[in-house]
Amino acid sequence: MDVLSLDYPRPQCRRPEWQSLNGPWDCAFDPQRLWNVPAEVRFDGEITVPYAPETARSGVNDQQFHPVTWYRRRVSVASPASRVFLHFGAVDYAAQVWVNDHPVMRHTGGHTPFSTELTSFCRDGTELTVVVRAEDDPLALDQPRGKQDWKLEPHSIWYPRTTGIWQTVWLEQTPSTFIRRVDWTACLEDFSLTLDLQVDGPVQPGDAVRVELFIRGEPLLEDTYRLQGESLRRTLHLPDGGLYDVRRELFWSPEHPELIDAKITLLRDHAPFDAVESYTAMRAVRFEHGAFILNGLPYRMRLVLDQGYWPEGGLSATAEELRRDVILTKRLGFNGVRKHQKIEDPRFLYWCDVLGLMVWEEMPSAYRFSQRMMDAVTTEWLEAVNRDRSHPCIVAWVPFNESWGLPDLPTNPQTRAFCRALYQLTKAADPTRLVVDNDGWEHLETDLMTVHDYTDKPGVLIERYGTAERFAFTLEHVRPCRRQLLLTPSSSERRQPLLLTEFGGIAYALNQEGWGYSRVLSQRGFIARYAGLLRALNKCDDLAGFCYTQLTDTYQEINGLLTADRQFKADPGVIAAETRGPRSAQEQEVNRHPNPLGYTEAWLEKQPKWVEEITVA
Numbered sequence: 001m002d003v004l005s006l007d008y009p010r011p012q013c014r015r016p017e018w019q020s021l022n023g024p025w026d027c028a029f030d031p032q033r034l035w036n037v038p039a040e041v042r043f044d045g046e047i048t049v050p051y052a053p054e055t056a057r058s059g060v061n062d063q064q065f066h067p068v069t070w071y072r073r074r075v076s077v078a079s080p081a082s083r084v085f086l087h088f089g090a091v092d093y094a095a096q097v098w099v100n101d102h103p104v105m106r107h108t109g110g111h112t113p114f115s116t117e118l119t120s121f122c123r124d125g126t127e128l129t130v131v132v133r134a135e136d137d138p139l140a141l142d143q144p145r146g147k148q149d150w151k152l153e154p155h156s157i158w159y160p161r162t163t164g165i166w167q168t169v170w171l172e173q174t175p176s177t178f179i180r181r182v183d184w185t186a187c188l189e190d191f192s193l194t195l196d197l198q199v200d201g202p203v204q205p206g207d208a209v210r211v212e213l214f215i216r217g218e219p220l221l222e223d224t225y226r227l228q229g230e231s232l233r234r235t236l237h238l239p240d241g242g243l244y245d246v247r248r249e250l251f252w253s254p255e256h257p258e259l260i261d262a263k264i265t266l267l268r269d270h271a272p273f274d275a276v277e278s279y280t281a282m283r284a285v286r287f288e289h290g291a292f293i294l295n296g297l298p299y300r301m302r303l304v305l306d307q308g309y310w311p312e313g314g315l316s317a318t319a320e321e322l323r324r325d326v327i328l329t330k331r332l333g334f335n336g337v338r339k340h341q342k343i344e345d346p347r348f349l350y351w352c353d354v355l356g357l358m359v360w361e362e363m364p365s366a367y368r369f370s371q372r373m374m375d376a377v378t379t380e381w382l383e384a385v386n387r388d389r390s391h392p393c394i395v396a397w398v399p400f401n402e403s404w405g406l407p408d409l410p411t412n413p414q415t416r417a418f419c420r421a422l423y424q425l426t427k428a429a430d431p432t433r434l435v436v437d438n439d440g441w442e443h444l445e446t447d448l449m450t451v452h453d454y455t456d457k458p459g460v461l462i463e464r465y466g467t468a469e470r471f472a473f474t475l476e477h478v479r480p481c482r483r484q485l486l487l488t489p490s491s492s493e494r495r496q497p498l499l500l501t502e503f504g505g506i507a508y509a510l511n512q513e514g515w516g517y518s519r520v521l522s523q524r525g526f527i528a529r530y531a532g533l534l535r536a537l538n539k540c541d542d543l544a545g546f547c548y549t550q551l552t553d554t555y556q557e558i559n560g561l562l563t564a565d566r567q568f569k570a571d572p573g574v575i576a577a578e579t580r581g582p583r584s585a586q587e588q589e590v591n592r593h594p595n596p597l598g599y600t601e602a603w604l605e606k607q608p609k610w611v612e613e614i615t616v617a
């Protein structure tokens with residue numbers, strides 16, 4: 001499969017038989033919550049899925065409150081196979097689904113996927129009517145909502161709401177017994193991959209799984225295993241001839257995004273009856289002696305805050321737009337993104353895997369603490385980690401940001417316990433990645449010591465973060481955002497990496513009003529301010545990384561390096577040079593091998609014409 005044309009909604013478990021249901025659906029708004037079943041609904045409008053009614057691309061473009069939105073679509077299932085499944089990428093917030101007027105499922109959580117089987121409805125014909133009721137209380141502050149505003153008009157750092165279906169809806173056909181899920185875990189120490197496979201349906205004696213691995217189209221490994229039950233866990237030891245250099249050639253990094261392609265086939269009587277395509281990578285992260293460690297060596301994270309909004313689509317984007325954002329981020333010199341207050345479309349993570357961009361994944365916050373909030377955040381966050389834990393690009397999980405939804409964290413034992421508990425639960429769900437308990441301030445237990453500081457004075461950054469000793473003093477005695485940074489004594493034994501994970505926010509307006517954390521009036525001033533901040537941080541030798549605010553202008557915030565419609569505000573080469581700064585010897589060692597796939601700056605310059613046509617304003 002051509003890596004540059006993939007639009008499959010679930011990139012790490014692909015099969016050929018699928019049908020997108022994106023496009024026009026009937027819709028109706030139910031502000032008084034009067035209707036309970038499809039027969040009662042008066043469908044009087046049309047909406048383009050997967051765009052929320054608040055967006056222009058939906059065809060509705062109505063940013064009023066929509067507590068309940070109904071959707072309807074008639075679906076033809078072409079030549080149904082043994083089983084048919086209906087998948088939803090994400091519906092905000094609580095969804096009920098009917099098929100041919102029969103209730104089939106409910107799901108709560110606005111950022112994670114869910115599915116239901118339609119096989120029984122296809123036996124009497126292939127014409128189906130799917131109805132979805134999406135309930136999204138705009139005023140429920142104990143509901144995970146991220147940056148969605150609870151006021152009618154966007155204010156401060158919050159943006160228009162996203163109601164209802166906002167990721168791909170699709171049908172998938174499978175045999176009666178099929179591969180439901182594929183998970184991968186890499187182990188660099190013994191140069192192996194662990195495959196966790198889930199099978200759905202009756203398993204017969206003698207059923208087996210054939211696993212084939214490929215590197216750049218060439219066979220790497222093939223083996224067959226007997227199925228015993230509906231799950232399989234196997235460790236695959238990769239061939240290396242005992243040579244360290246051979247191993248390093250297969251390691252994934254932003255400069256060397258080497259992927260291992262996989263084909264997994266179910267066999268019955270030695271004949272294939274289901275197969276999926278997947279991929280993985282050899283990549284490991286940890287921290288040690290104050291450094292972020294990538295593939296065994298220190299590596300400096302140069303991240304940008306990415307909120308994932310588009311002017312016409314809100315939180316929803318086309319596959320090409322997702323791919324373009326990864327390319328533009330790399331052109332600006334960053335090696336990663338902190339995906340802020342959003343569980344992003346899996347296709348974005350796919351392009352980060354393919355093109356080489358690290359990702360911090362962050363839970364969209366609720367803003368009121370309650371039992372409902374704890375239940376909702378825990379359930380949805382674990383669903384997100386479960387969905388994305390096999391993507392090589394993800395290096396850190398962030399369950400909380402700036403104590404949002406955790407009032408009085410320094411003094412409230414209940415919120416402190418919940419913050420600690422979700423840190424530990426995330427570590428239990430995925431012990432292979434780093435976890436930030438509460439990004440920005442008021443840390444209790446964390447793998448990365450992170451601070452948000454929007455000073456516009458480079459000298460202040462050096463004074464606060466120039467050395468580990470200065471950073472330690474800042475943690476104990478300085479409140480850059482008027483918040484205590486550390487709620488428990490720092491552990492000299494752990495020596496977590498120190499990072500500045502929000503800074504900058506330089507407002508440079510081209511054609512709109514808005515705000516930022518500091519303001520400049522010209523392109524020259526914009527470059528000078530950015531260069532001053534980045535040069536200061538690049539002098540902070542004990543800093544393990546940073547995250548600049550932010551990639552794009554977002555509604556009333558005009559502090560992006562790009563405009564909302566993805567135009568550069570300054571020469572990307574100049575910005576990239578300041579972003580990268582001097583390369584350390586350790587980073588050169590991590591990435592000393594040439595990239596066999598060619599995803600370098602030269603490769604980016606040869607991308608389709610739209611990349612070249614993006615202008616510098």
